[in-house]
Amino acid sequence: MAMKVLFVHNNFPAQFRNLVSALSKADNVEIAAIGCESARATMGVNLYRYRTPPGLAKAHSFARRFDNEARRAEEVLYVAAKIAADGFAPDVILVHPGWGENLPLRTVFPAAKIVVYCEYYYRREGGDIGFDPEFPSMGLDGFVGLEARNAATLLALASCDAALSPTQWQKSTYPDLFHPLISVVHEGVDTDYFAPDARASFLLPNGERIAAGDEILTYSARNLEPIRGFHSFMRALPQVLEERPQARVVIVGDNDVSYGQRPRKQANWKEAMLAELGGGIDASRVSFLGKLSYGDYRKILQISAAHVYLTYPFVLSWSLLEAMSAGCLVIASDTPPVREIVDDGNGVIAPMFDREALAARIVGALADPAAHRPLREAARRMIVERFDASVCVSRQLALLHDLTGIDPGFAGSADDRSTELAAP
Numbered sequence: 001m002a003m004k005v006l007f008v009h010n011n012f013p014a015q016f017r018n019l020v021s022a023l024s025k026a027d028n029v030e031i032a033a034i035g036c037e038s039a040r041a042t043m044g045v046n047l048y049r050y051r052t053p054p055g056l057a058k059a060h061s062f063a064r065r066f067d068n069e070a071r072r073a074e075e076v077l078y079v080a081a082k083i084a085a086d087g088f089a090p091d092v093i094l095v096h097p098g099w100g101e102n103l104p105l106r107t108v109f110p111a112a113k114i115v116v117y118c119e120y121y122y123r124r125e126g127g128d129i130g131f132d133p134e135f136p137s138m139g140l141d142g143f144v145g146l147e148a149r150n151a152a153t154l155l156a157l158a159s160c161d162a163a164l165s166p167t168q169w170q171k172s173t174y175p176d177l178f179h180p181l182i183s184v185v186h187e188g189v190d191t192d193y194f195a196p197d198a199r200a201s202f203l204l205p206n207g208e209r210i211a212a213g214d215e216i217l218t219y220s221a222r223n224l225e226p227i228r229g230f231h232s233f234m235r236a237l238p239q240v241l242e243e244r245p246q247a248r249v250v251i252v253g254d255n256d257v258s259y260g261q262r263p264r265k266q267a268n269w270k271e272a273m274l275a276e277l278g279g280g281i282d283a284s285r286v287s288f289l290g291k292l293s294y295g296d297y298r299k300i301l302q303i304s305a306a307h308v309y310l311t312y313p314f315v316l317s318w319s320l321l322e323a324m325s326a327g328c329l330v331i332a333s334d335t336p337p338v339r340e341i342v343d344d345g346n347g348v349i350a351p352m353f354d355r356e357a358l359a360a361r362i363v364g365a366l367a368d369p370a371a372h373r374p375l376r377e378a379a380r381r382m383i384v385e386r387f388d389a390s391v392c393v394s395r396q397l398a399l400l401h402d403l404t405g406i407d408p409g410f411a412g413s414a415d416d417r418s419t420e421l422a423a424p
Contacts, residue, residue: 003406004030006083006090006112008076008101012039012047015117015166016094018188018389019396020045026408032088034079034101036072048083050075062144066151069100077104084108091404094164097156106159113403116156118165118182120315121173122149128227128259128312133353135226135261157181161403164396167316169337183399188392189321191384193298196327196376200302202250204287210248210303215366218304218328220252220297220319224269227259228317229310229333232352234273238280239359244366249286250300259314301326306365310352311335321387324379329372331361346378 005023007013012035013020023029024044032046033039041047053071055064090109095102096117105114123129129146130137138146157163157174163182165171171182201211210216217240221228230253237249255268263272270288292300301307307328309320316337323330324346332342333352342349350361365372385391397408 001406002028002030003092003400003404003408004088004090005032005400006088006093006109007031007033007045008035008093008095008105009033009117010036010039010052010072010096010099010101013042013045015096015119015187017042018190018393019094022390022393022397023408028406029408030088032083032090034076034083046088048079050079061141062148065145065149066100069152070103073100073103076101077108080104080108091406092400095156097153100152102152102156113161114156114159115399115403116153116160116163118153118157118163118171118174120170121153121175122146123173126313127173128314131312132226134231162399164399167337167340169313169340170315183395185395185399186321186387186392187396188387188389189318189325189383191325191380191388194301194322194325196380197302200299202296202299202303204250205289206287210250212303214303214305215244215247216303216305217247217249217362217366218252218300218307219249219309220300220307220323221317222253222319223256223258224251224253225257225260226269227312227314229308229312229352230269231273232310232333232355232358233308234277234281235355236359236362237286238277239356240362240366241282241285243359243363247285247366250303251286251288252290252292252297252300254291298322298326301328304328305369306331306362308358308362309333309338311338313337316341321383325383325387327376327380329365329369329376330379331358331365342379346375346382348372348375 007016012033034048036052055068059067090112092113094115124143157178164185165182166186168184198212203209219233224230266272301323307323308331310333313336330347332338334349348361350358
């Protein structure tokens with residue numbers, strides 16, 4: 001008996017990419033997916049796209065997000081009805097509820113088992129809101145609007161059969177009432193791809209070639225913004241560059257804003273921080289590479305002598321796990337989502353808002369790479385054992401089997417993954 005699986009995510013495959021890849025290789029699985037215009041076609045998947053609807057500016061501020069989600073749900077409803085009319089009746093549906101795409105699924109597919117991806121639950125305390133003393137917390141209106149952002153997620157949890165969250169801390173952000181529904185299973189990273197390479201090198205825009213073994217400090221984020229500690233990282237650089245005169249800094253990330261607010265006086269946070277620091281950093285030693293291809297991004301991680309990852313209490317980035325898998329010496333913020341992954345045995349923990357202490361941790365890491373080598377090896381080993389894609393996908397498949405009683409027929413193992421670092 002074939003297992004029929006439907007994925008619903010506006011930016012498909014997104015968090016489902018490793019699971020989709022595994023299922024597409026099974027003989028007894030049929031896969032369909034619903035996504036918007038940016039969704040990416042994937043081998044073995046029948047992808048249905050919908051049109052992203054325009055928002056309604058006149059909606060009440062408390063209801064504006066849900067109004068947009070309802071309009072998106074209407075588009076998903078049309079596509080889901082077409083899938084049903086085409087004769088595809090999913091045994092299980094995996095959906096990210098962050099955009100309201102979950103709203104019509106139970107109605108169209110009443111017999112399907114629905115699994116909700118629990119990425120983050122917005123709350124007034126203990127998360128990203130109010131964490132950074134530099135940015136004032138919300139007023140009463142803001143807090144009401146914040147709680148209203150959870151509406152589609154709450155509706156999804158009220159009608160689902162199971163849920164997945166990538167980390168224990170992200171699960172903890174959800175109301176206790178729903179914890180029995182939520183299994184903690186990360187989507188996993190490709191540890192074969194993100195592996196150490198002592199021969200890695202990269203040509204900078206100025207024509208200089210950097211390579212593994214050089215004193216290269218790295219930082220990466222989807223976008224350079226405070227929620228990922230970009231401002232804290234930049235403020236630590238003058239001290240780092242002064243105390244480590246041979247060090248070069250390589251920064252990867254776009255200049256848009258994924259979360260939070262834009263700076264008041266500059267177009268983006270890169271310009272804001274450069275304006276704040278003035279002549280405090282030697283621009284010839286700091287390279288902003290913008291958004292890189294996956295291959296070039298991997299090279300930067302493989303070259304890194306020390307890699308900084310900072311974040312508010314928020315969704316944990318794939319980039320942290322990818323950096324550790326690549327054998328980076330990670331210097332990470334002392335914040336809840338990070339402490340679940342990084343400890344004194346596999347990385348360096350630093351206070352996020354103490355620029356002198358953060359700089360001291362970075363300087364210490366760059367000054368004595370040999371002493372920190374065991375941390376890099378332990379980081380790689382931990383990611384391979386706990387977060388390799390095959391390990392995580394096997395757990396996800398076990399959940400699907402438990403829900404449907406159908407064996408998808410996938411066998412994965414992490415036994416052949418190398419955990420050793422190549423000699424520098």
